[in-house]
Amino acid sequence: MTATTGRRLLLVHAHPDDESIGNGATMARYAAEGARVTLVTCTLGEGGEVIQPELAHLTADRDDTLGAHRIGELTEAMRALGVTDFRFLGGPGRYRDSGMMGVPDNDAPGCFWQADVDEAADHLVAVVREVRPQVLVTYDENGGYGHPDHIQAHRVAMRAYELAADPAHRPELGAPWRIAKVYWNRMPRSVLDAGLAATAAEAAFPGTAQPADVPGVVADEVVTTVLDGTAHAGRKAAAMAAHATQITVNGSSFALSNHLGQPLFATEYYQLVHGQAGPGRPERDLFAGLDTTAPTPSEGNTR
Numbered sequence: 001m002t003a004t005t006g007r008r009l010l011l012v013h014a015h016p017d018d019e020s021i022g023n024g025a026t027m028a029r030y031a032a033e034g035a036r037v038t039l040v041t042c043t044l045g046e047g048g049e050v051i052q053p054e055l056a057h058l059t060a061d062r063d064d065t066l067g068a069h070r071i072g073e074l075t076e077a078m079r080a081l082g083v084t085d086f087r088f089l090g091g092p093g094r095y096r097d098s099g100m101m102g103v104p105d106n107d108a109p110g111c112f113w114q115a116d117v118d119e120a121a122d123h124l125v126a127v128v129r130e131v132r133p134q135v136l137v138t139y140d141e142n143g144g145y146g147h148p149d150h151i152q153a154h155r156v157a158m159r160a161y162e163l164a165a166d167p168a169h170r171p172e173l174g175a176p177w178r179i180a181k182v183y184w185n186r187m188p189r190s191v192l193d194a195g196l197a198a199t200a201a202e203a204a205f206p207g208t209a210q211p212a213d214v215p216g217v218v219a220d221e222v223v224t225t226v227l228d229g230t231a232h233a234g235r236k237a238a239a240m241a242a243h244a245t246q247i248t249v250n251g252s253s254f255a256l257s258n259h260l261g262q263p264l265f266a267t268e269y270y271q272l273v274h275g276q277a278g279p280g281r282p283e284r285d286l287f288a289g290l291d292t293t294a295p296t297p298s299e300g301n302t303r
């Protein structure tokens, strides 16, 4: 089935849990408003650590079954957000978690960091041409914070954005589709500083994260778009908690396996990098300025 009218949002992420931390409120809000929300996750996060001691045997250096477990966590998180369309790039396990920058796993055959960008992008081109999103959300060129899988997710998403619109490229993957607006995930510095101070004061965790631990941090003026997801904060917290091997949620903060507290933001921030901004600054809606009710011009010649 090819969608032709209505709002459609595509998010591209590296590992299960990144979507809930970065965009959980956005995803819950648009899903609740009836938009089609599609998540593509590029790896199973096989290289992650595990918070619960009783599940420590799942890790790559022991049973190496964390990937399958994290599919279950992602499924539960999507249930919490009300998102039904979530997929893995090229299918589950097609690309393996590459580990943090500089570790030997970066060189392992089959890891996402070693993937050919054009080949990986074609899996996403097929999704773009099927779903026909008006809006794409992914990371900046540094993947937000330098993780190889996040950098690669950025490269693959931006390449797919180009290739999906090119009528000469792989016509068998579907009719060409131009995504109207592309956003990168952002965190304004002043918001982060205030949030970290509040987290430190709350002291729900033994320590507090540093700004460098948080992805996508930029000067406030770089942010173009502010998504108020306050009404969906509970859903976001539930989705994050569903990634129980990776995240501990405690009140208005959370921690990863380093047990350092971070603020759990119900408002999420973006930078528009392709397409026309809607009226007002900052934008308050990723679809601002788009007519998403009219049939698309190419509707007549698609499947």
Ligand SMILES: [Zn+2]
Binding pocket: 014, 015, 018, 147, 150
């Ligand atoms: Zn990640």
